[in-house]
Amino acid sequence: MKRRTFLTGAFAGTAVLALGVNLYPSDPITIGGDTQYRVLFSVLIPPLLEGALPDVVSQRKLAIDTTLDAIQTSISVLPVEQQAELMELLALLESRLGLLILTGSMTPLMMRSPADLTNMLEAWRFHYLDMVQMAYLGLRELILASYYATPAHWGKLGYAKPTFLLNA
Template structure:
């Protein structure tokens, strides 16, 4: 086994570990770490950052809104054409691996171990990057999270928006 293969196996093969799931697992997130095919844990870290200021302040409502958003994200991803979904999966897998984190964020600290302001710094770095790849990573995640959140009628109260009731 050459050194490159060894590194890849050691660092990429343990996605859950890289994400930090063995170190900390937020109790309110409905997820089985070993069966997290839909990246719920990763999104449970990103959702509060993207939706800071939009999520309800009351803890129980906030948790419900986050879980609803995670469900909507999974549903949205399922609707994407194969090529877009594969691109997104690649990005999410990179974010769940230590080597991927090093490539995308410049350090290997699992996302779960990072403070919200560090996650903001990560997103801001991508957003203003001179590499189109990083900008599209930011925009892809941003659009997925925001569109999924605002697709739920339960989240429209703050907007004073509701669809008309035509037939009653």
């Protein structure tokens, strides 16, 4: 056996084994039983709400937690088909193969820097595939709508809750 044949065989075997491990169907990675994808959304909220979140750490955490609760409420009122599509996207974002396909990297989103996340989302925004653009728009609209659904966040918009005058 020639050295070149051995190295080529070893490389091909390693590549097939690595691909097999990533293609093997498995449940998405859940952190502490996170079936509602709160950790994933908590990573995506800051880059999508850049400039809208408070600068003070405690207020920022409260705003993110409130938004996470609103996201769960928003998801619960979506049509079943849209819920299924969203859960499929979130499962892809938590699996290694899904990350590789959608982002070009197997590094989990939780381990990426805010600049990397922003760059990833911007790449999705202007992606040549409509499906990837739809994924970006769906996540963006869900997060923005959930954030601004909370009356505490209306102040930055200059919006005040309407008051009705009762004639006595």
